[in-house]
Amino acid sequence: MTLSPWVRGKSLVWDFTCSDTFAMSYVAQTSVFAGSAAATAEIAKRRKYDFLLDTFYFVPVAVETSGVLARRASASLKQSVRG
Numbered sequence: 001m002t003l004s005p006w007v008r009g010k011s012l013v014w015d016f017t018c019s020d021t022f023a024m025s026y027v028a029q030t031s032v033f034a035g036s037a038a039a040t041a042e043i044a045k046r047r048k049y050d051f052l053l054d055t056f057y058f059v060p061v062a063v064e065t066s067g068v069l070a071r072r073a074s075a076s077l078k079q080s081v082r083g
Contacts, residue, residue: 001056010057014076017041021066031036035068058069 006012019037021030029036045060052058062070 004026004036007057010055012059013052013056014048014059014061015045016061017045019064021064022066030064035064035070036065038062038068038070038073042072055075
C-alpha cells in the first residue's frame with residue numbers, strides 16, 4: 001500500500017500472483033489464449049478484494065510463468081511508468 005494518494009486521492013493497494021502457464025488446470029486454456037491463466041487470477045483477485053474499491057485504488061498484478069501479464073496489471077504498470 002502506498003502511504004500517499006496514488007489515484008483520485010486513494011492509496012494504491014496491490015496483490016501479486018503468478019499462475020503456472022503449464023499447470024494441468026490451465027493448459028487447455030493457455031494453449032488457446034495466451035494470458036488466460038493470468039486473466040483468471042486477476043478476476044479472482046478483484047472479486048476477493050472488491051470491498052476495498054471504495055477506499056483504495058486496488059490493482060491485482062497477475063502474471064503467468066511464461067511472462068504474460070494480465071490486462072489490468074499491464075495497463076497499471078504502463079501508467080505508473082509514464083507518471
